[in-house]
Amino acid sequence: MDDGHGKSLLEVHVSRQTPTTAIRSHVFVGTTPLADGTLIESRQAPPGTGPGHEAVNVLHPDGLYVTIMQWQAPSQNAPSTRTTPILTLAQLRDIATSSQWR
Template sequence: MPIEEDFTEALRTTLLTFEPPNTPSLLQAGVRNGRRRRRRRATAAAVSGTAVLAIVGLGAAVVPGLLSDGRTADHTLAGPAASATTGSATASATPKPTFTGTLPADRALATLTALLPTGLTHSSPPGGRQSGQLWVDDGHGKSLIEVHVSRQTSTTAIRSHVFAGTTPLADGTLIESRQAPPGTDPGHETVNVLHPDGLYVTIMEWQAPSQNGPSTRTTPILTLAQLRAIATSSQWQ
């Protein structure tokens, strides 16, 4: 038999050994396989969704109020966080100091000028902007006024030396005022104010353009009560 016929016969014999496919069985197997794949996809989707929710929950725990679109939710935290919010609100209600240490002389003079009674003129003596000094005139002669403002971190020495024997006000503020004895040349007045937060204000007034010269006035331009009102003003805060 030629080689071609041998090959054809062998192929035919081999094919005859194969059984025809069982179409119903294949169909059922395909259906079962499809159902298994759908179940697997559904399970994977459920697991992925659970993981995403867990991550979002963790993120919300770490960053409270964060929404999925990046916005923040407005809500009140419970427990200790609510106490912290209350503490912040209480702290914000207390005025914060606007300066520490010594208030620069130019700022002190600006506040002093704004607190002066109307009807007075004022000018700066030589070096006054660096030393906190101001000339004030009511038309009857100049007076020299000097102001010093600071916020003290320790007030023990000031209390014992300047305010010894002084009775504090209801809020704890200490005020000490005095006039030079009669015959002192030049005559002068001083007011010291110490607030509970350490704010310390000193204002001095001389009945002359200089603290070392003779008096050029018989009475001060500002009364002691007016000096006290200026020294205790809340504008120094």
């Protein structure tokens, strides 16, 4: 994807996890659930550790698992071609928590 400010890779993964124990203890360790039991984890790669990378993971109580990742490069291992992400972390979170995945 290229919005005229450099290439970016956006990945979306949607799956159903059963059981959720392993993913809870690995991805969501220390995360406080929302009132409905949904877990949300967001992260950004530290500057200088390769191409810029942001990710949002959402695990619903019924096992629906949504992950959205973006790189400021055309692929995961390519050098950055952008100085800022194509989407903000808030935009990634809005997409990942959308009811449209249900």
